[in-house]
Amino acid sequence: MDFSLTTEQREIRELANKFAKNEMIPYAQEYDERGTFPIDQFKKAWELGFINTCIPSEFGGSGFSSVDSVVISEALAYGCMGMNTAFMANDLALLPIVIGGTTEQKKKYLTPFTQEFKIASFCLTEPGNGSDAGGIKTIIKDGGDHWIINGSKMWITNAGYADLFVVYGTIDPALKHKGISALIVEAKSEGIELGKKEDKMGHRSSDTRGVRFNNVKVPKENMIGKPGDGWGIAMSTLDHSRPLVASSALGGAQRALDLSIQYSKERNQFGVPIAKHQAIQFMIAEMGMKVEAARLLTYKAAWLCDQGIRNTEVASYAKAFASDSCMQITTDAVQIYGGYGYSKEYPVEKLMRDAKLIQIYEGTSQIQRLVMARELIK
């Protein structure tokens, strides 16, 4: 057993830390306040190779392992969870193609993402279907030599900037899971209508919108797998992406911990730094314990993925534990900062708002527990 990162992974982490420190942290507060999309950071991160980590080397990607991508995402989320959501969304959208796409689809749709800066969006959730992803209402109709999509998607990350959508729909709602199918849809296709940017509590720099598909024609060869393969591809995508989402929570939690330690040494009450008070020490100890446990779960979930071992159970542990811990840790960070913590002048209230979303997206903490129980009580 070996818990250490490779030399290369340590260098990748160093670089990502440096990027987070110089390019993300100085802008995070302002972008959050104004809801600015981090296009410059996104491009720079792409130039350095932080984006689209899931693309295999034979299609022009860097050939990163799941552990590598978790290392990167943790470091970038430390800089800003909101910006990292925008960055990560590309991987989430491209993963279905990596997992279920044909060689032609991969060449046509993955390789361009390695050659120029492009943005992709994953479209699964609908206004009426979140956790119940099997109940998708977006209809994919066979139009002879093409597919026709009709329906609405909701909470679509990066939608306003996307060059490519990966859209889930059903060929027949009565078939439930068995009818779900995935299509690669170019954003320039006719009939795609974007909603307004959502005014969110956190992750305010990431662009989230509704997307309507009105009789959108898609070439036949753009279906990932066969009609009805969509559910399996979506579930497999989530097995890959949950460690990534967990690592985002982990990065945010680590930041809250570091800030809490720093502040508790600077802030004096009753004549001593508050770090000398046991009440504060216990909170910080609890934070450290949870960060470390979340890291072990997250890295293990990614490692299992790299070994080709089914990681559904552990990925759900990682996602739920890391995001729930992040919520607790960022809330405690605000508590340690006291009145200052509640002010936007200080960085911790943003962390608390950002943490909340990670408990919700990519399968809520409650859905993760359903997955765990299903895996445990088989």
Next chain:
Amino acid sequence: MNIFVCVKQVPDTETKITPTGDGSFIETASIKWIMNPYDEFAVEQALLIKQSNPAANVTVVRVGPTKDTEALRTAMAMGADDAILVETNENLDSYSIAKALKGAIAKSGKTADIILTGKQAIDDDALQVPQVLAEMLNLPSVSVIVGFEVSGNAIKVKREIEGGALEVYELGTPCVIACNKGLNTPRYASLPGIMKAKKKPMTQLSLTDVGVSDSDRRVKYSQFRLPPEKPPGKKFEATDPAKQNDVVSQVVGLLRTEAKVI
């Protein structure tokens, strides 16, 4: 064209420094090492020269322990072609380091056209190695440069002097140039760069290989100590307008006599 860049690994600026028990150096076990920031300007300048002269070869050279090769690997990930490491765990003085660098460059088998360094290392702030190295090699050198351009066979550099004025120098090659902040903006090492760096050659040499022995030591370090803690600042109460004149002259007086800043 062969460009050599001499780099040093220094403790991260956020590191908590602890002197060793015998005072000969600092505790190095838990230090996070980074490339000396001034050396990053030197690496970047070498890569900029290489960009306009693709035949140029950039070699990074470092003298220090092998345990952590961060600085050399970073330089190669940024785009340097190869690296030479002269291994030693000793805290060498500037003279020995310069001699080791000279020996390493000679051992490389390549004729140096330009040798770039940072103007100083941010740990010991000795500001000596580039000049000593140039002297040993009998080469012209300019330090604290903030501008660099190649014009024909000559190199034109700008150097900052007192009062913000610039001196302009023109030198032939080979030469030694020590870089200052403001010269350029060092690039990040990209992830593909990190992957490529793994395959780039790193030559390891010993002090003996480069002709450095104990007799080269000119400085012996014996008393590394933390600076004394700063005394707390003085507070002056001046909320009462009637007393403000007195307080101001008191502060001015102290700034003259005690702080000696005005």
